[in-house]
Amino acid sequence: MTVVPASEVKSRMRSYIMQRLLMKGDGAPLHDDDLLFSSGRLDSLDAVELIMSVETDYGINFSDLGFDLTRLDSISAIARLVEQSSVEPA
Amino acid sequence: MVGHNLGLRFQEIVAATPGAPALFCEGNSYSFRELNETANRFSRWLVSVGVDRGAVVCLEMPKIMEAYALALACIKIGAPYAFLDPAAPAERSRLMLDRCRASLILxxxxxxxxxxxxxDAAARAELRKAIAEFDGSDLPQTTEITGADPAYVMFTSGSTGEPKGVVIPHQGVLHLVEWAGNDLGIGPADRLTNVNPIYFDNSVFDIYAGLLNGAAIVAIDALRGRPPAELVAEITRHRCTFFFAVPTLFMFLDSMHLLSPDWLPNVTRFMFGGEGYPLARLRRFYDAFAGRAKLINCYGPTETSCICSGFDITAQVFDTSEGLAPLGRLNPNFSYRILDEDMKPIATGGVGELWLGGPGVGLGYINNPQETARRFRQDPLIDGYRSILYRSGDLVEVDRANVLRFRGRADNQVKLRGYRVELEEIDHAIAARTGITRALAAVLHDANGASRLLAAYSGTKQAETDLRQHCAARLPAYMIPSRFIWLEEIPVNANGKADRRSVASLLDEAHAKAS
Incomplete structure (x- = not known):
């Protein structure tokens, strides 16, 4: 698996998530450590989309994470996961 | 003696327990007496502004007290109501209003x-002031409404590119209420969540299975914009005992570590339906509440009064190689046939299309005789008298114990986050954009049972954000494809028809390549 730099993951995820937020009329700033799901900014519908996007884009299997969404709860958290999975592939 | 329509049945409950809480909403609580009196005032007000029996009243509002009282008010005067999504794109809302030929829109x-x-608050206050002048006692004309009269109109996606409004009679809901009382044990000691949006079929259960069994209902705003932990805390603060939602929501709460007896100590029954709950995920839910709460998988098309079967999840369910739990046995007063494409019965154990019959079958699609004729059909095995079945499009298999299992769809209907979606409606919406010659939506599934909506189109290549905006002006959020992929040409099958299956596999490839 090719290693994707954390900065690239972050910028890609940020633009993807901001697009979803904008569609619900949420134009507030989005920082890397802002909570996405716990805060309620993203909901159950977004969760399915985000999980599938992370799965297809970075080869991370949600079932390997024990279906734990709190591990995708911020842009930084997602970047960490991608980094870990490229170091130790599942 | 029990009332033969929903209004009378509600009044019986009011007479039995007038002071009991009926509705918790926006931080207030309303007893059965208060809710009934408000409904009665609204009934008289509706009549005074010209709403007649049989005329449709559209209620495009969120979960405010007036919404519930107005629905009951319509029921009492025999004017079917239609709850519409107040956040739906204006164009879609217009199509639904036009179909209803609404006599009044609130x-x-x-x-x-x-x-x-x-x-706003001022307009609401004005409306409350207007109805305060009317009498709050029960209306004599409620007794004239029969069980076969329409109670409400519920919109669902349509394959012609426009939503269809299903008309449901009082008797269909009365059977639902009875099943909820007898089989699910819902009674005055219960409190039901109303998390399901009121313009969504599942809320019919919340409202009527609750109120008409003497239980209170708790209006809870969907997740939009609020922390999920707050939603769960609200359910617990109201001591809800029955929680019905789509699997997507339960799976989300599970993923956020919020689906446990610690968070939801009062819930004794969880029910889910509207889409399949993948067994691997269901196992976690089941284990978390083992011995503490019952889990029920329910099934039912909007056209047959919300729910027509339920199945109690037991440990044995997980011992099979099936991906989903059974749909269960049909509820009392439902009949069925499992037929092949030539409308001939399928031998026991075979897979065929489910046709549903009985008094729970709807009255058709509002002001839409073509679609009604397509789906509400004379039982092909009976020609001596009128016997209308609803042709569900669901492919099922039944075992010797009469337990139904879902085996797919006979058409292009899919379930997305519990919402029923006709893929053709999305095709039509995309193709309405200038420069696009053909469009085809398809759903890709991952190994965990999650599904994702993608679309392919041909014609002029366009920016994805433009296409998304175009769709957002026509379709609700759950129907907007997450990616749009341009194809030189949309593949067709031997009959020259766009081939959705090949498009799906092309989308799968293109999607993998793009990432």
Missing amino acids: SVREGPGARIVVG
């Missing part, structure tokens, strides 16, 4: 038609 936003806007 909405939180401006728009076409004979409309009263109740968008």
Whole structure:
């Protein structure tokens, strides 16, 4: 698996998530450590989309994470996961 | 003696327990007496502004007390109501209003038609003042409404590119209420969540299975914009005992570590339906509440009064190689046939299309005789008298114990986050854009049972954000494809028809390549 730099993951995820937020009329700033799901900014519908996007884009299997969404709860958290999975592939 | 329509049945409950809480909403609580009196005032007010029996009243509003009282008010005068999504794109809302030929629209936003806007506190106060002049006692005309009269109109996606409004009679809901009382044990000691949006079929269960069994209902705003932990805390603060939602929501709460007896100590029954709950995920839910709460998988098309079967999840369910739990046995007063494409019965154990019969079958699609004729059909095995079945499009298999299992769809209907979606409606919406010659939506599934909506189109290549905006002006959020992929040409099958299966595999490839 090719290693994707954390900065690239972050910028890609940020633009993807901001697009979803904008569609619900949420134009507030989005920082890397802002909570996405716990805060309620993203909901159950977004969760399915985000999980599938992370799965297809970075080869991370949600079932390997024990279906734990709190591990995708911020842009930084997602970047960490991608980094870990490229170091130790599942 | 029990009432033969929903209004009378509600009044019986009011007479039995007038002071009991009926509705918790926006931080207030209303007893059965208060809710009934408000409904009665609304009934008389509706009549005074010209709403007749049989005329449709559209209620485009969120979960405010007036919404529930107005629905009951319509029920009492025999004017079917239609709850519409106040956040739906204006164009989609217009299509639904046109179909209803609404005699009155109560909405939180401006728009076409004979409309009263109740968008802010001042307008709501004015409406409350207007109805306060009317008498709050029960109306004599409620007794004239029969069980076969329409109670409500519920919109669902349509394959012709426009939503269809299903008309459901009082008797269909009365059977649902009875099943909820007898089989699910819902009674005055219960409190039901109303997390399901009121313009969504599942809320019919919340409202009527609750109120008409003497239980209270708790209006809870969907997740939009609020922390999920708050939603769960609200359910617990109200001591809800029955929680019905789509699997997507339960799976989300599970993923956020919020689906446990610690968070939801009072819930004794969880029910889910509207889409399949993948067994691998269901196992976690089941284990978390083992011995503490019952889990029920329910099934039912909107056209047959919300729910027509339920199945109690037991440990044995997980011992099979099936991906989903069974749909269960049909509820009392439902009949069925499992037929092949030539409308011939399928031998026991075979897979065929489910056709549903009985008094729970709807009255058709509002002002839409073509679609009604397509789906509400004479039982092909009976020609001596009228026997209308609803042709569900669901492919099922039944075992010797009469337990139904879902085996797919006979058409292009899919379930997305519990919402029923006809893929053709999305095709039509995309193709309405200038420069696009053909469009085809498809759903890709991952190994965990999650599904994702993608679309392919041909014609002029366009920016994805433009296409997304175009769709957002026509379709609700759950129907907007997450990616749009341009194809030189949309593949067709031997008959020259666009081939959705090949498009799906092309999308799968293109999607993998793009990432």
